[in-house]
Amino acid sequence: MKQMNLLQAVNNALDLAMARDDTVLCFGEDVGHFGGVFRATSGLQDKYGNDRCFNTPLTEQGIVGFANGLAAKGLKPVAEIQFADYIFPAFDQLVNETAKFRYRSGNQFNVGGLVVRTPYGGGIAGGHYHSQSPEAYFVHTPGLRVLVPRGPVQAKGLLLAAIDCPDPVIFFEPKRLYRAAVAEVDEGHYQLPLDQAEVVRQGSDITLLGWGAQMEYLLNAAELAEGEGISCEVIDLQSLLPWDEDTVVESVLKTGRLLISHEAPLTGGVGAEIAATVQQRCFLYLESPIARVCGLDTPFPLALEKQYMPDQYKILDAIHATMNF
Amino acid sequence: MTNPNNATITLVHRARFVDGHGLTIPTFRLLKDDGQLYADAAEPVLDRQQALAMYRSMVATRLLDERMLAAQRQGRISFYLQSLGEEAQAVASAAALAPDDMILAQYREQGALLHRGFTLDQFMNQLFSNEDDLGRGRQMPVHYGCRELNFMTISSPLATQIPQATGYAYGQRLAGEAAVTLCYFGEGAASEGDFHAGLNMAAVLKTPVIFFCRNNGYAISTPASEQFVGDGIASRAVGYGIRTLRVDGADTLAVFEATRQARQLMLEEPQPVLIEAMSYRLGAHSSSDDPSGYRSRAEEERWRKRDPIGRYRLWLGHRGWLNEDEDRRHSDGLRRQILEAMKRAEQKHKPPLESLVEDVYAAVPRHLERQLDRLKKQDAANRKRERA
Ligand SMILES: Cc1ncc(C[n+]2csc(CCOP(=O)(O)OP(=O)(O)O)c2C)c(N)n1
Numbered sequence: 001m002k003q004m005n006l007l008q009a010v011n012n013a014l015d016l017a018m019a020r021d022d023t024v025l026c027f028g029e030d031v032g033h034f035g036g037v038f039r040a041t042s043g044l045q046d047k048y049g050n051d052r053c054f055n056t057p058l059t060e061q062g063i064v065g066f067a068n069g070l071a072a073k074g075l076k077p078v079a080e081i082q083f084a085d086y087i088f089p090a091f092d093q094l095v096n097e098t099a100k101f102r103y104r105s106g107n108q109f110n111v112g113g114l115v116v117r118t119p120y121g122g123g124i125a126g127g128h129y130h131s132q133s134p135e136a137y138f139v140h141t142p143g144l145r146v147l148v149p150r151g152p153v154q155a156k157g158l159l160l161a162a163i164d165c166p167d168p169v170i171f172f173e174p175k176r177l178y179r180a181a182v183a184e185v186d187e188g189h190y191q192l193p194l195d196q197a198e199v200v201r202q203g204s205d206i207t208l209l210g211w212g213a214q215m216e217y218l219l220n221a222a223e224l225a226e227g228e229g230i231s232c233e234v235i236d237l238q239s240l241l242p243w244d245e246d247t248v249v250e251s252v253l254k255t256g257r258l259l260i261s262h263e264a265p266l267t268g269g270v271g272a273e274i275a276a277t278v279q280q281r282c283f284l285y286l287e288s289p290i291a292r293v294c295g296l297d298t299p300f301p302l303a304l305e306k307q308y309m310p311d312q313y314k315i316l317d318a319i320h321a322t323m324n325f
Numbered sequence: 326m327t328n329p330n331n332a333t334i335t336l337v338h339r340a341r342f343v344d345g346h347g348l349t350i351p352t353f354r355l356l357k358d359d360g361q362l363y364a365d366a367a368e369p370v371l372d373r374q375q376a377l378a379m380y381r382s383m384v385a386t387r388l389l390d391e392r393m394l395a396a397q398r399q400g401r402i403s404f405y406l407q408s409l410g411e412e413a414q415a416v417a418s419a420a421a422l423a424p425d426d427m428i429l430a431q432y433r434e435q436g437a438l439l440h441r442g443f444t445l446d447q448f449m450n451q452l453f454s455n456e457d458d459l460g461r462g463r464q465m466p467v468h469y470g471c472r473e474l475n476f477m478t479i480s481s482p483l484a485t486q487i488p489q490a491t492g493y494a495y496g497q498r499l500a501g502e503a504a505v506t507l508c509y510f511g512e513g514a515a516s517e518g519d520f521h522a523g524l525n526m527a528a529v530l531k532t533p534v535i536f537f538c539r540n541n542g543y544a545i546s547t548p549a550s551e552q553f554v555g556d557g558i559a560s561r562a563v564g565y566g567i568r569t570l571r572v573d574g575a576d577t578l579a580v581f582e583a584t585r586q587a588r589q590l591m592l593e594e595p596q597p598v599l600i601e602a603m604s605y606r607l608g609a610h611s612s613s614d615d616p617s618g619y620r621s622r623a624e625e626e627r628w629r630k631r632d633p634i635g636r637y638r639l640w641l642g643h644r645g646w647l648n649e650d651e652d653r654r655h656s657d658g659l660r661r662q663i664l665e666a667m668k669r670a671e672q673k674h675k676p677p678l679e680s681l682v683e684d685v686y687a688a689v690p691r692h693l694e695r696q697l698d699r700l701k702k703q704d705a706a707n708r709k710r711e712r713a
Contacts, residue, residue: 034546034619055551057516058483058544086482089518125403127465129481267692296696298685303454303462303675307700313707 004185007178009152010040010117013159014078016189018048021076023113024163026053028063028080036080038119038178064090064116068097071111076163084120084172085132098168099143112166115159119175120148121213121263122309127302133212133264133295138170139241139273145169145194146241148212152183154238157192165194174213181216197244199251203233206257206322209248209274211237214261214310221315230323240270248274249281256287257322261310266294288325291318345555348563352603353583354573358631360639362578369582373646379420379440379577380641383412383634385659386436389445390608392663393452393466397612401671402452406467408433410607413577413633414539416440418507418600421584425504427493429477429486432467433539433606434509441474445662449670461684462676484514487523487536491597494527494534498595505533505591507584513544515558527597528565535587536562536599539574541606546619562599574602575633578640605631678704 004012017024026041032055035042045053056063060081067077081087087094094116102110122131138146145167149155155173162169174181200215201222208218215236222232233251237243252258258278260271275290293310301308355366362368390407397405408415415436419428428437435448447459451469454462460470460478470478477493480486490508497504514520515538527534538558542549549557562569568590572583580602587598605628609616616625641647678701682693689697 029544030546032551037545037613055547057552058513058547059516059518061518062516088482125465127468127481128463130465266696296681296700297693298681299463301463301681302465303458304678304681307678307704308681313710314703317703317706 001184002187003182004152005179006149006152006155006173006181007038007040009156009185010159010173011042011044012185012187013156014041014044015047017076017078017160017163018044018052020189022052023074024052024076024078025070026078026080027056029056029058029082031055031080037082038175040117040173041080060086060088060090061093064093064098067114067116068093068101068111071114071168072101072109074113076113076115078115078117078163081116081118083130084118084134085129087116087118087134091137094138094144094170095141099141101143101168103143110166111168113163114168115162115171116169117159117171117173119178120172121174121176122300122305123176123213125302125305128300131300131305133172133262135172135240136264136269139270143168144241145239146172147194147239148172148174149238150174150212150215150236151177151181152185154192154236156185157190158194158238160189161191161194164191172212176213177216192238195239195242195244197238197247198236199233199247200236201232201234203231203255205231205255206233206259206319207248207251207255208232208234208259208261208315208319209237210261211240214263217310217312217315218261220312221319224312224316225319230319232319243274245277245281249278252278252282253285256285258286259291259293259315259318259322261293261315263295263310265297266292267297269294288322291322293318348560349556350559350563350569350571350601352571352573353579354576355578355582356576356636356640358636360636360643362640369578369585371578371581373644375420376641376644376646379416379581380634380637380647381655382416382420382436382440383577383637384656386412386416386439387634388656388659389435389439389448389663392660392667394612396452396667402466404466404612405452406432406611407608408435410628410632411539411541411574411604412436413580413637414537414574414602414604415509417577417580418537418584418602421581421588422507423504425475425502426588427475427477427490427497427504427506429490429493429506429508430479431483431486431510431514431539432479432481433511435467435469437509438469438471438474438476441471441476443469443471443474443476445666446669447471449666450673453670453673454675455670455673456676457670457673458676461680484510484517484519484523486510487514487519488526489523490534490536491523491527491530491532494532494597495530498531498533503592505535505588507535507537509537509539511544512538512540512542512549512558513547513552515561516552524562524565524567524597524599528567531595532597533591533595534597535584535591536567536597537584538599538601539604540601541574541604543606543610543616543620545610545614546616548620557601557603559599559601562601567597567599569599569601571601571603574604575631575636577633577637604633
């Protein structure tokens, strides 16, 4: 075990994957010698050479298209998109190509082994082009897997599993936590299951559900609620596509209440999908409407970032409203 | 221009591949390092007032950059991006335009905006994201924009402005305006798909747009050698059938003259032009970057000697147009004005909560009104919590 922050855990996972399997390649803008603008790939070029860890020209559509070709050839590309806000030039390659390779070819070709890593989310004074949470666009795309780790342990285990996964994966890394989240991480090779939510905290009055950087706020809110005698069960979804209905439903059947929180705008967000499913499977057990604490239906701002963010207080107030319905 | 699909073609009967270096384009330069004109160079038509205005804009840009980088280090603003070593590219190109010409910039062209008359207060309001920021505190520092000065608001995603410039210029042509569009971008951004789409459309649709590529050698840590192979960005434009000129980006006079002539060409006959300005990004990419991790001090020093402001100052001196005392007084005055503008901007309020939901659509829709109501209650509750 070793103390690692989220970036070090990602770096460690890439290092282990590249050491074990020489078909694993890491590339993207500034990824090579520099080690990425956040330094997630630092040291990898020195260790594995320029053929396996390198800078690409500045073109996201090129990076993902190139990764598609590489993966179709049987290699395992781990491509970095510098910020999730800049994934959109690659949108066509991801949603029309990456996602549908296997399906459209009758399983003659596939891009399993392809992982796109990208830092997402706000809270870093980045304004609206360095803060977006674009997961919902991809969750609407059959054929992709979408993962969001909440801390170093999850980042490493999920990333290692993603690299071995026979399906293409988009891996959103919460950049607000890159250095802030620190944990004891197993230095060996381990994997976490890709389609399982984790019950992070047991409780009986209400289920709080989130992923990635939101988990910190959910856990803080649960702590505050605990002080008032409200017992919160907290679940980290981890995989948004496919998502683990059973774990969530089981919890809601127990608590009778559900609150979902995400940074992305409310409308058409992943929370809407979960609320619809839970409402159908738990209707007679629900004691109050399902609450959503999300980003506003506006672009992400700069000056009013703090007001925009769905934080622990917004969550706590929504817990009160749900409990007192 | 020959079109390989139908025009007269030259036949050969031995395969001869043209390689990426087959096309080398010379660099247009007027001023020698000592500030004297090359013997066969023609001096651009510039009067003293214009020449000094360019000089002052470059100096002001550098002083503003120095001060705001320091302000970032002191934690007073969250981010900054300087244009050290590239002042001539932005200022001299903008100086060759008319006020009605539209500018679409990347993010390292504060000099162009400053030369157009953006005030220190306007710069500071944007940098401090206060209620008087024309962009209403929504974007990171250095994402300026000003309708009045025909400077379109900067967007962070790289190269998206390139096809937009093509479209804007086409609109100018249709409207019959004697105006052009100038679009700045870096050699890194020229790798994006939008660059290729924008250039090809401009060539085919004959739009009066000047593509101005600042080839400063780096895209964050990525050197130009890992960005493209072949003869720079200029040869790409030639491939699209676009008139192209490579210019020394640290030569104020050459940049001015290149842009002036490009504009003249397209007013005579609507068509795009690409100017590739060769220079060096002397500073860090941004306040979040440290170039010592990817390039040597010696390399930086070599370029420091080719400072565009220094070379131009020498020329102004030879011309007898620069009075040193006056120059010093002017710079000192500017430093003071920058500090004063910064203090004023720092004291202003943030934009109001309403600004979150405004401008998303032309009018605030019902669902955003509801979200704002909820947010106001939440905000009041949070303030109470903070006080407690
Ligand atoms: C689509 C997109 N991808 C990535 C980025 C992140 N990024 C910001 S600046 C930059 C380098 C740009 O280099 P260049 O165009 O050469 O301009 P310079 O910074 O050298 O002036 C990168 C990769 C971005 N802003 N937009």
